[in-house]
Amino acid sequence: MSVSPxxxxxxxxxxxxxxxxxxxxxxxxxxxxxxxxxxxxxxRTPGNDAELAAGFLLTEGxxxxxxxxxxxxxxxxxxxxxxxxxxxxxxxxxxxDRLTRHVFxxxxxxxxxxxxxxxxxxxFPRLPVPSAPLIGPELISTxxxxxxxxxxxxxxTGGLHAAGIFDDRxxxxxxxxxxxxxxxxxxxxxxxxxxxxxxxDHHVLLVSGRASFEIMQKSLAGxxxxxxxxxxxxxxxxxxxxxxxxxxxxxxxxxxxxxYSVPERVxx
Numbered sequence: 001m002s003v004s005p006x007x008x009x010x011x012x013x014x015x016x017x018x019x020x021x022x023x024x025x026x027x028x029x030x031x032x033x034x035x036x037x038x039x040x041x042x043x044r045t046p047g048n049d050a051e052l053a054a055g056f057l058l059t060e061g062x063x064x065x066x067x068x069x070x071x072x073x074x075x076x077x078x079x080x081x082x083x084x085x086x087x088x089x090x091x092x093x094x095x096x097d098r099l100t101r102h103v104f105x106x107x108x109x110x111x112x113x114x115x116x117x118x119x120x121x122x123x124f125p126r127l128p129v130p131s132a133p134l135i136g137p138e139l140i141s142t143x144x145x146x147x148x149x150x151x152x153x154x155x156x157t158g159g160l161h162a163a164g165i166f167d168d169r170x171x172x173x174x175x176x177x178x179x180x181x182x183x184x185x186x187x188x189x190x191x192x193x194x195x196x197x198x199x200x201d202h203h204v205l206l207v208s209g210r211a212s213f214e215i216m217q218k219s220l221a222g223x224x225x226x227x228x229x230x231x232x233x234x235x236x237x238x239x240x241x242x243x244x245x246x247x248x249x250x251x252x253x254x255x256x257x258x259x260y261s262v263p264e265r266v267x268x
Contacts, residue, residue, distance in 0.1 A: 025045055025179050026045055026046055026179075027044070027045060027179045028043070028044070028045075028082060029041055029042070029043055030042055030044050030052065030082050030084065031083045031084070032052075032053045032056055032057075032084055032086070033075070033083060033084065033085040033086065034057065034062065034085075034088060034094055034096075035085075035086075035088055035094065037096060039096065039099050040056060042056075042180065042183060043180060044178055044179065044183045045160060045177065045179045045180075047176075048190075048191075049074070050072040050084065050190070050194070051176070051186075051187045051188075051190035051191045051194060052178075052186050052187045052190055053072055053084050053190065054072065054086070054190035054193050054194050055185070055186030055187055055188070055189040055190030055218075056186045056190070057069075057086060058186075058190065058198075058221050058222065059185075059186060059189060059218040059221040059222075060099060061123045061124070062088075062092065062094055062099065063193070064193075064198070065193065065196075065198065066193055066195070066196050067089060068088060068089050069086060069087070069088065069194070070087040070088065070089055071086075071087040072085070072086050072087070073085055073087070124220045124221050124244070126245045127201075127220070127225055127244060127246060128245065129245060129262070129264070130225070130264050130265050133265060133266060134226065134265045134266070135170070135204065135226065135265070135266060136266065136267050137257065137266050137267065139170045140204065140226075140228060140249065140252065140257065140266060141252065141254070141256075141257065142170060143164075143170060143172075143204065143206050143252070144230055144253070146170070146172050147164045147172065147175060147208070150162075150164070150172060151175070151177060151208075152177075160177040160178060160179055160184075161177065161178060161179070161181035161207070161209050162175060162176070162177045162184055163175070163176060163181070163184035163187070163188045163206070164188065164205070164206045165188050165191075165192060165200060165203055165205055165206075165224075166203060166204045166206065167203055167204075168202045168203065168204075173192075173197070173203070174188050174191045176188050176191070181207055181208070181209040181210075181212075181215070182212075182214055182215065182218065184207070185205070185207065185218050185219070188205070189218060189221070192222060193222075198222060199222065199223025200222045200223050200224045200225075201225060202225075203225070203226070204224070204226040204227075204228055205226070205227045205228070206227075206228045206229070206230075206252070207227070207228070207229050207230075208229075208230055208231075209230075210229060210231040210232050210234065211227060211229035211232070211234070211237045211248060212234050212236075212237055213234060213237050213240055215229075215237065216237045216240045216241055216244070216246060217240065219246065220240075220246060224246070225246060225247060225262075226246070226247040226249065226266070227246060227247070227248050227249070228249040228252045229249065229251075229252060230251070230252050230253055231250065231251065232251065233248055233250045233260060238260045238261060241260060241262070242260075242262075245262060246261060246262065247259065247261060247263070247264075247266060248260045248262075249266070
């Protein structure tokens, strides 16, 4: 994970000032291309760019399996920053006009249009209602500590979001950090796609920030039944979780949590 040293800062602590050094999380633009055509420019922390690109195309409904991707290759830099191109299998259809319109809407003002939200809800199927608990609340309550101990870049900078995928036994399968929480989610989902782990139907996605509509939509694209956050969800995230049959957990801290939808999966 990329960090940049800052050699001279003034640190105020306990009423005293002193000179110190610090490290900051790097932030650079990445242009994602599909078949050589630009589809997104995102501000991200450098690292795991191939997984980020794959996760982005997965959550936009363009690809659904590793066989859809022939190759992901860096293309150097342009005026926007780094560039990565995704070579897609011939049978993968891409509606570039729809894709670029949606990306522009979500980056500029959020997914605020009802038609856009309804289109996303119909793009990915609703998850079936569970017949038995997938994981217990006691086990879920241990996940934030596991994720926190794996956040090496956060320890150095204090300025990164994290997303982690756990199995139903509480084992951390993959964790990525990024200055953008949506990018962190795309990176772990891209890892799952490229390693043939989809669907993640017996897994938990844990995010270090708040749970938004877009995070719920992205997790549904990966088939994730349980999304947990150490912070608050938005009202639209809760509504989407209810409609999509996902279990949404917020304020997962210590021995407490709020379960906003489908509590049956956690035996509650």
